[in-house]
Amino acid sequence: MFLDTINEVIDLVKKVSEYTYDELLERAYSKLPTKVRSQEAFQIPKAEIIIVGGKTVIRNFRWIADYLSRDPKILQRYFAKELAVPAYMDESQQLVLQGRFGAHVINKLIEIFVKKYVLCPTCGSRFTELKRSGKVFILKCLACGAETSLQAF
Numbered sequence: 001m002f003l004d005t006i007n008e009v010i011d012l013v014k015k016v017s018e019y020t021y022d023e024l025l026e027r028a029y030s031k032l033p034t035k036v037r038s039q040e041a042f043q044i045p046k047a048e049i050i051i052v053g054g055k056t057v058i059r060n061f062r063w064i065a066d067y068l069s070r071d072p073k074i075l076q077r078y079f080a081k082e083l084a085v086p087a088y089m090d091e092s093q094q095l096v097l098q099g100r101f102g103a104h105v106i107n108k109l110i111e112i113f114v115k116k117y118v119l120c121p122t123c124g125s126r127f128t129e130l131k132r133s134g135k136v137f138i139l140k141c142l143a144c145g146a147e148t149s150l151q152a153f
């Protein structure tokens, strides 16, 4: 009985020592909640754009919306409003905009969107919710609890 326990401990030590330091770090890191991990790595996302005929396609549109934790429909309306053109999501969830727009224009709009509709103006956290309430959006911060009302579109 006692010997069994000793052997188990030896096995365990062997197992642990089979990992390199990097592997152990990687394992520990992978157990962190996603929020903590993505906070360090947060960057304003960049659009992948192609021009097809007279249309501009944001290929990674769905990824951008997911990355920012925003409803793709709101982001779609935002682009349509800012560029004053029709916009729709195709079957691959790419955003198709009527007209030709350069990457710098699209990326600038994303940057403005992030600053206005994603980041908390009080504490700067990216962990917020955006909800429509009548004629306004409420930007609610999940980090500090601040609520900011913004004109809805």
Ligand SMILES: [Zn+2]
Pocket (backbone or CB within 6 Å): 120, 121, 122, 123, 124, 125, 141, 142, 143, 144, 145, 146
């Ligand atoms: Zn906040």
